[in-house]
Amino acid sequence: MSRTGTRSGKPTLTDVAARAGVSATTASYILNGRTLEMRISSDTEERVQLAAQELGYRPNRTAQSLRTASTRIIGVVTDYVAGGMFSARILAGANAAARQQDHVLMIGETDGDTRTTTELVHEFVDRQVDGLLFVARTTSSIRLPQGLAGTRVVTVNCIDTSSPYPSVLPDDRGGGRRAAEALIGAGLTDGIVVVGEDTTTEALAGVRVDGLVERLAEDGVRVAARLECPWNLDDAYGALAGWLDRGGRPRAVVCLNDRVAWGVYHALADVPLAVPGEVSVISFDGSELGRWMRPTLASVALPFFEMGQEAVRILLDPAEKESVVMDMPLLPGDSMAAPFAAPLSGVEREG
Amino acid sequence: MSRTGTRSGKPTLTDVAARAGVSATTASYILNGRTLEMRISSDTEERVQLAAQELGYRPNRTAQSLRTASTRIIGVVTDYVAGGMFSARILAGANAAARQQDHVLMIGETDGDTRTTTELVHEFVDRQVDGLLFVARTTSSIRLPQGLAGTRVVTVNCIDTSSPYPSVLPDDRGGGRRAAEALIGAGLTDGIVVVGEDTTTEALAGVRVDGLVERLAEDGVRVAARLECPWNLDDAYGALAGWLDRGGRPRAVVCLNDRVAWGVYHALADVPLAVPGEVSVISFDGSELGRWMRPTLASVALPFFEMGQEAVRILLDPAEKESVVMDMPLLPGDSMAAPFAAPLSGVEREG
DNA sequence: TTGAAAGCGGTACCAT
DNA sequence: ATGGTACCGCTTTCAA
Secondary structure (H helix, E strand, O other): OOOOOOOOOOOOHHHHHHHHOOOHHHHHHHHOOOOOOOOOOHHHHHHHHHHHHHHOOOOOHHHHHHHHOOOOEEEEEEOOOOOHHHHHHHHHHHHHHHHHOOOEEEEEEOOOOHHHHHHHHHHHHHOOOOEEEEEEEEEEEOOOOOOOOOOOEEEEEEEOOOOOOOEEEEOHHHHHHHHHHHHHHOOOOOOEEEEOOOOOOOOOOOOHHHHHHHHHHHOOOOOOEEEOOOOOHHHHHHHHHHHHHOOOOOOEEEEOOHHHHHHHHHHHHHOOOOOOOOOEEEEEEOOHHHHHOOOOOEEEEOOHHHHHHHHHHHHHOOOOOOOEEEOOOEEOOOOOOOOOOOOOOOOOOOO | OOOOOOOOOOOOHHHHHHHHOOOHHHHHHHHOOOOOOOOOOHHHHHHHHHHHHHHOOOOOHHHHHHHHOOOOEEEEEEOOOOOHHHHHHHHHHHHHHHHHOOOEEEEEEOOOOHHHHHHHHHHHHHOOOOEEEEEEEEEEEOOOOOOOOOOOEEEEEEEOOOOOOOEEEEOHHHHHHHHHHHHHHOOOOOOEEEEOOOOOOOOOOOOHHHHHHHHHHHOOOOOOEEEOOOOOHHHHHHHHHHHHHOOOOOOEEEEOOHHHHHHHHHHHHHOOOOOOOOOEEEEEEOOHHHHHOOOOOEEEEOOHHHHHHHHHHHHHOOOOOOOEEEOOOEEOOOOOOOOOOOOOOOOOOOO
């Protein structure tokens, strides 16, 4: 009465072979579509395919992995999965690219802890991942742990300057230039105030303002005021409100990120100064927050989804060795005077 | 000259055994801490540990998995990884619980597509995951695909009523009651208007308003107006603005989610009506958006992190069969009149 | 106290 | 055109 002799539920390759009356070898070649290298009669092929079908055969990936030393798993070590939608967007991009190449993502969160990071790396390496992605929520400099020899690595939104691994970073200088071009294009060539400090001084970010100033200068435009403050609502509010109190009057405010812009909106509303009627606002991030603001915020976007995609592409291509910086596109919003005021969807206007 | 004879880089259990001058069997028992079941001389034990240390031995998880038929991997099938921070928070909670029990998360995104879902499930089952989590961004009803026999499953923030698997859902009725208690506690017993439709009509959500009304009634309090609208900024703005135009004057607004609350803030500001001076606002979600609003938003929070944690706990406990609903705690905010107005941090007040 | 040997489910070399 | 067999690295039964 015994069927094909397997005790557990799932049919194995041997079961399929038995049912088709061939050897496991033959079945293996056929089911892997390698029917050309081996010469297989189309009759045999059909019998095997049919048997597999009938049994509902699915290959055991674990066994395949053990034998081939390739798991088709990409390990993702991220500082904060939950930290805002940023890491999540990178994850989504990485996942999309991974699925496209028949890979799957395994994730781990470090909370920024070095020890946890090391443990996770071990965990992933023990599991024979085909490659490792290091993902940071905020563009930053990191230090990769030991034990990575023989593992492909790509760092996303972060970089270990003492490692030879490729990285994927946003092009912050280019982003700064793009913001400048938006201002120039809208005829906003004076009364430009920049809010927020340009943090990381390395070849990472920190070049946002450089790019902005540089591109403005090419058209003979100068920044009227530079208000340094941490990247959050309350500090940005305080910085701009103080400046306005002292009689400052801007025509355009450039915010170093969207949270800063949120604070800037509040400060402008206190005066009040209408956006974009009296003052245009442009920012960096392209976050969801900007979509919630009214008027919606024009923002030079961090291309996180694309960065995740690109990182996997590089990781999986043995030929790729080079780091890349990704273009930061302008996400249009109603906070800029024409020609950037075209609304994408119907929203209420002020008075 | 040949060392222990392994060609590839990583030392194997056999290598360790050879170096310690014992059999693989012995080495295996020692390295797995099963030194009690087997009687091993402490001398042998030391030699093996030392050898492992010196070689930098790490067990090959793939081989272990093949042999033991347990991967210590949990597959997470989610509709939208990137969709707001909600799925991400569930993921973070699941990950925390998983790591604690020496498991790791493998993720996949379906974009809400049935076909993709089925493919992912196959992918994960082929990879011998120890269990599967189905995660939805929005509390909802789903239909699980075939091929799950023999796999442990828990649905998180969603439920397949035709399946026997446990689910983890927020206690929306309890959440509604909690909002009611907050209102009553603040003495807000008239002029209560509820904004937003109570979508899902099943035993899922839809009971938020039920809970609210029910608890209010227990204190003889009634809702003054019910404004149905989709859960987004513009519709909520429109709904409340229209009602205010018609002369409506609320003392408290209950918003079905935080995006609705944001629209409500805008509508109130137009009149203007001060929050919380003239009108108190309470909402549901406990999202980041609420933390950004000024005044910060009091909101009955969806405990996503905890739901993720709990789901993994249930998944990994063979004894657990029951679904659970998770308490929705009140996240305090400055949008409620005393005694809920105590600010958590110094923020600006309106004139 | 310890080791030999048989797999777990595939893949791939080498015969036939 | 197809099948035998060794092996990937580890666990576990059984014998010594």
